[in-house]
Amino acid sequence: MRINHNIAALNTYRQLNSASTAQGKSMEKLSSGLRINKAGDDAAGLAISEKMRGQIRGLDMASKNSQDGISMLQTAEGALNETHDILQRMKELATQAANDTNTTDDRGEIQKEINQLTSEINRIGNTTEFNTQKLLDGGEVQRASQTSTSTGTTTPAKVEGTEVDATAAAALDFTVTNLDFEVNGTAISLDSDAYTNIGDVATAIQDALTADGNTDVTVTAEDDKLVFTAAEGKNVEIGAATTGSLSDIGIEEGTTEPTTAGGTGASAESFSATLQIGANKGQAFQIDISDMRAVALGIAQATDGSGASTGTTTPAKVEGTEVDATAAAALDFTVTNLDFEVNGTAISLDSDAYTNIGDVATAIQDALTADGNTDVTVTAEDDKLVFTAAEGKNVEIGAATTGSLSDIGIEEGTTEPTTAGGTGASTVFTTDPSVTNGTASNLGEKALDVSTHANATNAIEVLDKAIAEVSGERSKLGAYQNRLEHTINNLNTSSENLTAAESRIRDVDYALAA
Template sequence: MIINHNLGAMNAQRQMSTNQNNMSNSMEKLSSGLRINRAGDDAAGLAISEKMRGQIRGLEQADRNAQDGVSMIQTAEGALNETQDILQRMRELATQAANDTNTDTDRNEIQKEVNSLTSEINRIGNTTEFNTQKLLNGEKDGSEAIAAVAGEFTSTDDIGTEDVTIDGVNFTYVDSGATAADGEFSDAEGLAAAIDASDLGDKYTASHSTDKLVLTQEDGEESSTAPSGLDFETTTAGVEGKDAGSGNSAQFQIGANESQSLTLNIADMRASALGITSEGTGAELGVTDGTNNEVTEQALDLSTHEKASEAITKIQSAIDEVSGERSQLGANQNRLEHTINNLGTSAENLQSAESRIRDVDMAKEMMNMTKNNILSQASQSMLAQANQQPQSVLQLLQ
């Protein structure tokens, strides 16, 4: 028997310390509700959980961003609803003014209302804002320009090696491989080479497709009528170009990561952009640029039958343009609403996965704490017993 080293007591004390530490950890987890309270609890799990938390918070913010985007779109579309009502009234007035039962005095009174309505369309375009940002004055239109092509025509038959006449201009065939001069064309390797169309007054760009001749009208040519002399089929006709936007597109961040965004362009919806003004002294008609400055535009002239009739067509075009813009806004709103639903689902599922890593199972941890508590009490009892063992040495000294 030895008394300098009570190994039984030392072992009981070590076990008791371990049990108490385990019980303390269980109490911490039960108190916080988290399985991972520090990196040491699960280093890999902590890294994965933090990455997921970044995604979750990004998705939740993207959800709010998309809802703000819907609000912006609804603001713009609501203003355009009023603009369209105004245009419908202007069309009605133009139709009325086109009737020659009206006197000059009558048309003058109609003109006053059209002037006022034109000014109101400008006011709506200049002042409609969301969070101090202008929506309908072109500042949110970052669309790229679309090239104008009046028409493209392809000959229905191979042009072969015979002379051809296009719009009264004769083109002479020259030997294969020869360089075609003005008024000539040649074929190369069985393909009809591009004829020199300079004799057509640069009205077309000429090229070839197999043995067929393709003529594309240059920008600025208004007619989409097929050229004469050959039988042509119209590939495209009347394709109108669109000028580039004057501002920057609205970008909605609808994802948690870079480049997960939606681009929205809102066209200029003021009177001049809609084509319902003409040059003149705008101040006399109440047409301003939104800052009460005089501008060189005036409302459509309804002073005669012919002018009023032309105004009907222009106003109808404006109505169609506003309708198209409202349709585009509505489509983007629907897209954002689907995006909101998807973001909510994604955030929920990711939160569930993160919870399994980070959160504690309360029932399981309560079981662990109960076990550690019992073991701690048992180890305390055994430590007391181990401390009593050296007392038996005294019996040897009696």
């Protein structure tokens, strides 16, 4: 018998503590319903389940996002349903007005309804919104901060090469031997010099451009890639390699033009929205809704507020083809006895030597000026002759009576100005503004004119096109909705299965814990 240590009592005490601890843990799990209440319960399981929980909650929110997207699309589509009905009524009225059994007064009454219905289409386009975002105005509010009297926001032409295996950090030497090509007409020659990194290559190309006086393109190195950025209104033109391979420095031949957003050309603007339809970065879906107001549909014509203008007109312009003569190359070429006419003015280019295409443009412009002809302005742009007509005028280039027009990169023909926001020369609008934006009383647009049989029949054709355009837009919105419905089903299925997996890790099994 031991006096100082009662082993049996110690064993009993230890067992009691173990039972109490186990009972406490079981009660904790049973009361919370969770197998893991703290990291010590299952460290690895906690980390895994938290990751799953994050994905589950992301999937659930993505499903809600998709449902919100459907609600937004249904709002737009519902508004266009009313626009459709209005256009159908307008066609009905135009068909009625085309019948010569109607008097001038009768057609005047029909015109009144046409005007009001056109204003209502504007109201629908200007006021239809979801969560304060206007859907059918072509994104006008989104563009307001970046538009003025210009024709839009232009993104300069840019070419990014592919990443090459040469970085400053790695200090890897690579040699480009006898690689010859052109960038916007400037000859680039990379020879046997060793370049430590892609930045050295960019510097060498930029130095060649600077030495040649070429400011059209700037060359930099970003993220181990060559980046060619054009000046405003210019292209990036990379010519084929005459020696070596462009792939050595991660680029390829081709021309990239600047892109314009938010312009005022003939193509309609659109409202754009990006829906986050997944739990991870990059799982997004963009929707676009076109401008559905009267001018965009071609059934009205914008004015400047006085009723004098007839829309946005792009002047007639003729661009010749590029000729092999630039100021940089200083290549002499001679045009001998080339006689033709520009808008009725006789042009005669004889045996004078012209250093570049700019000299030819100057000679033609001088002849026009001497003849008092202000219908056309002639300039040289990018090694091409450009003929631009005055407002409302055509560019008329007559056939060469002596020589060949191809010598200076042009051909005979007539080019007329084009009008944006209209539907062609046959479309007739009211003389005075008769259409509002739908929410104000001021008249800012002209409606389709149905005062005569000819005008009314033209209006029928215009309305048919507008109906087809709205039909196409509604069809697109319906396709968006159908896609999002499938997206929701997939997200909900993924969330359900992931929740089941997370539950097996995190939740308590009452049968085992009891």
